[in-house]
Amino acid sequence: MSRTLALVTLLEGADPSRVAELESAAVLGKHLPGTVGGGHYTWDGIDDPVPPGFEDVADVDLVELELIDGSLADPDFAGEIKRTLLLRVEPDAPADSVAAFERDLMAMPDHIPAIVNWTLSRVVGPSGTRWTHSWEQEYCTLDGLKVDYMMSPHHWGLIDGWFDPEMPRQIVDLELAHVYHPTDRSVLAAALG
Amino acid sequence: MVGKIHVLDELTVEPGRLDEVRRLMTEGYMAGAKARGMTLEQTWLTPPIELFDQPNTLVYLWSVPDAAAWWAMRGAAGRDPGVSEFWAEVDALCVERQRRFLVDDQIGEEEE
Numbered sequence: 001m002s003r004t005l006a007l008v009t010l011l012e013g014a015d016p017s018r019v020a021e022l023e024s025a026a027v028l029g030k031h032l033p034g035t036v037g038g039g040h041y042t043w044d045g046i047d048d049p050v051p052p053g054f055e056d057v058a059d060v061d062l063v064e065l066e067l068i069d070g071s072l073a074d075p076d077f078a079g080e081i082k083r084t085l086l087l088r089v090e091p092d093a094p095a096d097s098v099a100a101f102e103r104d105l106m107a108m109p110d111h112i113p114a115i116v117n118w119t120l121s122r123v124v125g126p127s128g129t130r131w132t133h134s135w136e137q138e139y140c141t142l143d144g145l146k147v148d149y150m151m152s153p154h155h156w157g158l159i160d161g162w163f164d165p166e167m168p169r170q171i172v173d174l175e176l177a178h179v180y181h182p183t184d185r186s187v188l189a190a191a192l193g
Numbered sequence: 194m195v196g197k198i199h200v201l202d203e204l205t206v207e208p209g210r211l212d213e214v215r216r217l218m219t220e221g222y223m224a225g226a227k228a229r230g231m232t233l234e235q236t237w238l239t240p241p242i243e244l245f246d247q248p249n250t251l252v253y254l255w256s257v258p259d260a261a262a263w264w265a266m267r268g269a270a271g272r273d274p275g276v277s278e279f280w281a282e283v284d285a286l287c288v289e290r291q292r293r294f295l296v297d298d299q300i301g302e303e304e305e
Contacts, residue, residue: 151260153195156267157294165277166270168290174271 002124003191005084005134006062007177009039014056022054029082029181032142038177042084044187061086061177063123065134069106070119070192074138077116077186081139083149086123086131086177087163093171101162101171105135111154114144117188131177138188145180195296198263200231200255205248205289211238214251214286221279229269230262231255248288263294 008028010019023030026048028041039059050057063086089098102120109115117138123131139145149155161167165174206214223233237252257263270276284290 150264151195153260153294153296156260156263157296160267161292164267164270166267166280167292168280168284 002064002066004045004062004064006043006045006060007038007084007086007179008041008043008050008057009059009061011056011058018054018056022050022056025054026050029183029187031179031181034146035179035181036177037175038084038086038179042082042179042181044082045190061129062126063129063131063134064125065121065191066124067191068102068120068122070117070188071109072117072186072189072192073109074116075186075189077138077140077189079140079184080182081142081145081180082183082187083137083139083145083180084177085135085179087133087135088130088173088175089132089171090173097169097171102133104159104162108149108152108154108159109137112149112152114139114141114148116140116144117186117192119188119191121191130175136188138183138186142180195260196258197297198257198260199234199295200257201291201293201295202253202255203289203291203293204251204253204283204287206251206287208245208247208249210286211243211249211251214283217279217283217286218251218253221282225273225276225279226255229266230257231266232257 022028026043028043031038031040031042039061050060089101106120109118115137119134119136121134121136123129123134137145137149139149161169163172163174163176164170204214226233232255233253234256235254239250239252243249257266280290
């Protein structure tokens, strides 16, 4: 079973009243400051990403995801942060390295209890998408992401080696979409249901 | 809480290329590393004399003060395409290269 996710980028100078209209009409997660490379909103596959007739959008980067694995530790999760990392593994990366990278990512929740619910998915469409993986998590607080996750030695001491251009084992392209937004419910529950 | 983090680079160099790698590190890396917040603590050569028919390993031990400084170093390297180009040039002269990150082991302290 697959699902869709999109990163929505507004046009520069988008009409604020139209943006307010978009935010009330669509189920979008508005990105918080610190988001990198992923536009203004995350759309998690509920209804349409952009209502018909809304023209102030520069880009809808939609991906089709196929679940590798995940965990719904708290099905009643009521917030407050959903984070998505879209990344591209280099096409010439050895298969055993890709498998080790996926295993390492999926071990992160064992070392970082602030990760409540999580999924790791392969991007299986559309054809021509630049992304290969989506790594999504839900946290009870923003500090869960910015402190517990980012400052964990498991993250900087092990996982980041797959991303670091100074490391011989780097296989992930430097251009990432690291986005996070407030939420009052689990958007991963449906993916793991 | 993690304090000082050491960064250990091990460059196993093709026979006969040791001076080239030393020069690359000195002229092409050290100033940038310092600007990214890295302090060079120590360098070593092993085996402790240059071999001409087998590789030698150059070891560079760096440090950054803490995890925030580690991310500052990492972010600056990621934004500079010259860093990955530099390592590609070094890698062409090496049979193997590793980078490891080290922190103080806490076992001894727990016993006190």
